[in-house]
Amino acid sequence: MTLVRRLSTAAADFDAEFARLRHWSAETDSAIEGRVAEILADVQRRGDAAVLEYTARFDRMRVDGMAALEIGQTELQAALAAILPAQREALEAAARRVRAYHERQLQACGLSWSYRDEDGNLLGQKVTPLDRVGLYVPGGTAAYPSSVLMNAIPAQVAGVKEIIMVVPTPDGVRNPLVLAAAAVAGVHRVFAIGGAQAVAALAYGTATVPRVDKITGPGNAYVASAKKHVFGQVGIDMIAGPSEILVIADGTTPPDWVAMDLFSQAEHDQLAQSILLCPDAAYLDAVQASMERLLPSLPREAIVRASLEGRGALIHTRSMEEACEISNSIAPEHLEISAAEPQRWEPLLRHAGAIFMGAFTSESLGDYCAGPNHVLPTAGTARFSSPLGVYDFQKRSSLIAVSAAGAQVLGGIASTLAHGEGLQAHARAAELRLSDRA
Amino acid sequence: MTLVRRLSTAAADFDAEFARLRHWSAETDSAIEGRVAEILADVQRRGDAAVLEYTARFDRMRVDGMAALEIGQTELQAALAAILPAQREALEAAARRVRAYHERQLQACGLSWSYRDEDGNLLGQKVTPLDRVGLYVPGGTAAYPSSVLMNAIPAQVAGVKEIIMVVPTPDGVRNPLVLAAAAVAGVHRVFAIGGAQAVAALAYGTATVPRVDKITGPGNAYVASAKKHVFGQVGIDMIAGPSEILVIADGTTPPDWVAMDLFSQAEHDQLAQSILLCPDAAYLDAVQASMERLLPSLPREAIVRASLEGRGALIHTRSMEEACEISNSIAPEHLEISAAEPQRWEPLLRHAGAIFMGAFTSESLGDYCAGPNHVLPTAGTARFSSPLGVYDFQKRSSLIAVSAAGAQVLGGIASTLAHGEGLQAHARAAELRLSDRA
Structure with a gap:
C-alpha cells in the first residue's frame, strides 16, 4: 500500500474521489449527548458534590473537597521555575510575540467608536471585555502548553479580569509545562477538573468554581457536546473538528x-488531514519520495501513516488557479502557499483559518510563535468563522443618543413603520417626542 | 390586581423577588428537539421533496414544485410599488440610515490589516465577506419588515454576494411590507418556506435552495432548535429569547x-420584560399613574397587561449607581438611560445590547431607523455577545509571511516548544528552515 494517495483533477472520477476524501461528519454520537446532558443537569443541581464524584470516577482522583482540586499561583510559579531554562525562554518568547500580535488586533478592530450625524445624533459602539472566561485545556497526551498561551493571551489583551482554567489531571498527574504556560499567560485560577463536569461547573457555577461568561478551548467528544449544550447560557468558541493542512505548491x-509540513499535521491524530495541491507532477513525485524517506525517522510514524493513508492526498492540478479554487471549496484550517510569489495567489483565496505565505512560513512556526492564534476554524467552518482572537473576549453595545432635532426626523419614520407592523406603542413612543404634536 | 409590581432594593426580600422576576429558561423542550431532528434529517436525505411535504402540512400550501415557492424579483418590486408612498419612503429612509451606520461599522472594525515586525515577517488578518447567507423571517403576526432591513443590510454592506431569504406564508398569504423590505434591502432570492424545514434547506442545500454559510434571523421554538442543531455545519446568530427593556431614570x-417606552417592549409578547429603575419613589408613582392612564388606549392592551403583570417591575433603588449595578447584573437587551446626564452613567454600564441615552432616545427610534441594528442579545447574553453587525457576515483569515531571517529566530522557539509537546514533525519542519543546520 502506498503511503499517500495520488489524485488528479483531470481524472474522470476526481469529484467523487475528492468528496470521499473530504467526508467527515460533525454529528455527535447521540449516546454521548445523552450522557453529557445527565452530567450537566447533575452538576447544575448538586454543584461541587457532583463535580467531585465525576472527577473521582473519570479521573480516578479522590479528594476531600474542591479546595484540593484548585492549583494555586504558588504551584504555577513553582512549575515555571522548575522547567528547563530553554523551555521557559521559549514559552516567554512565544508569549511576547502572541501578545504583540493580539495587541495589534485590539487596535485594528477592538476599540469603541462613535460619530454624530447631520442632526446631532450620536451613534456608535462601545466595546468592552467579558468579565470572566473559562479556558478548557485537555489533559493527558494532548495537553499542549502552546494552547494555554493561545487561549489566555487574547483574553488578557481584551481586558478580561478573571481567566479560569480547567485541566483534567487523570490519576493526579499534572503537566508542568501546562502549569508553567498558565503562569506565563497570566491565568488567574486553575482547577484540576475536566470533561463535561468541568464545562458544567464553568457554565453554571458551583460554590467553588465561579460561573463564567464564555468557555473556549478544545476537548474530546464529551467536552464538545457539553459546550454545544451550554451554548446560549454562556458563549463558546467553535466546536473543533480534526486538524487539517492544505499546501498549494508551485514546485x-x-x-x-x-513533506515535513504535511507530516506535522498528520502527527496530531489519525483523523487529521494533509493535502498537497500542485500543477507540477514531477514535484509531487519528489515530495512523495521525501515523505517515504523521512517518515521512518519520526517517533509518531504510526499516527502519521494512519492519517496519510486514511485522509491524505497529493493532488495534481491543471494550474495554480485551479488549486486555489479547490482550496476555497475546502476552506482549510491551515493553508500554506509554498510558492515563489505567494502574494500573487493570496487574493484568490477566500476561505482559510490562516494563510502561511512563502517557503519559510511553515505551519509549525505559526502554531507556536509567529504571533497569530493557532486556534482556527476546522472542517470547512472557515467559510463562516475566524481564528480565536481578542474579539472573542469582547462584546459590543450599540450607543444611541438622539437629539431633540433628531427625534423630529426619526419620529416620523419610526411611527410610520411601527403602525405598519401593528405595534402602536412603538409608534406612540416615537410620536410623544415630536414637538409639534397637538 | 395592580398593573405592575413595585419593588425596592431596600426591602429584605428584594434579592429573592428579583431572582424570581428574572427567571427565564433557555432550555428547549426535548419533544420539540426530537421532532426538529427528524425534520432536519429528512430534508437532508430527501431535499426538495421533504420541504414540499412539510410546507403542505404545516403551512397548508400545496404546490407542484419548488419553483412555485420562489418569490421572484418582479414580485418583490411589485410589492414595493404597491405599498403606500409614506410606507415606501419610511422603509427607504430607514434603510439609508441603517446602511450609513453599518458602513461606519465596516470602516471601524471590518477591514483587513497587516504589519511587518522587526525581522521583516508580515503578520495580519485578511477580512472577507461570507459567500452566501440565509435570512429567516417569521411569518404571520410577527412578520416585521424592519427585521428584513436589519438582517439583510449588514450582510450587503459586508459584501455578501448572495442573500437568500426564507419566510413562511401560511395558507399562501404573503405580507407585502415584508416583500417590499426585501426589495429595498437588496435580498437576492426569496423562498416562501419556514420552520425547521427552511433551516434545513438553507443549512444542507437542496436541488432548489442553495446551501448557505450562515443563517440569521429570529423564529419560533422550532426554528431556534433547528438553528442550534445545524450550528457548526453553518454559522448562526444568537438564539433569541423574549425581548426586554430596562430603563434607568433620574426622574x-x-x-x-x-411609560410608553415600557409598553413598547411589553406589546411584543407576554413573555417580554419591561423594568424601570429609579432612585425617586415619587417619579415611580408618576410613571405608574401614566401607565394606568395610557394603557387602555392601546390596541395591544391585553398583551401589554399580561407582560407587565407577569414580568414587569418598577424598582426603587438607593441611587443611580445602584441602578447601574443592577442593570449590569441583568445585561439587558435594550437599556435606556433616561436622564439629564446620560454620559455620566454610561461608563458604569458594562453589559447591554444597546444603550439609548437621554430622554429623546426612545427605544422605538432605535428599533426602526436610528441606524444601529435592532437584532440584539437577549436573556443576559449581552454578557458575552453583541448586536448583529457587519462582522457577523465577515470572517477573518490570519496572514503570516515569515522572512528567511525571521525563520531563524522563530525556528528555535518553535523547535523547543514542539519537542516539549512531543510533536517532532512540528519541530523538524521548523528546524529544516534554519540555515545553520548541519
Missing part, C-alpha cells in the same frame, strides 16, 4: 520542507 | 414618555 520549495 | 423625563 519551488525544497520537497523535504513540504 | 427628569416626562413620565408618559417612559
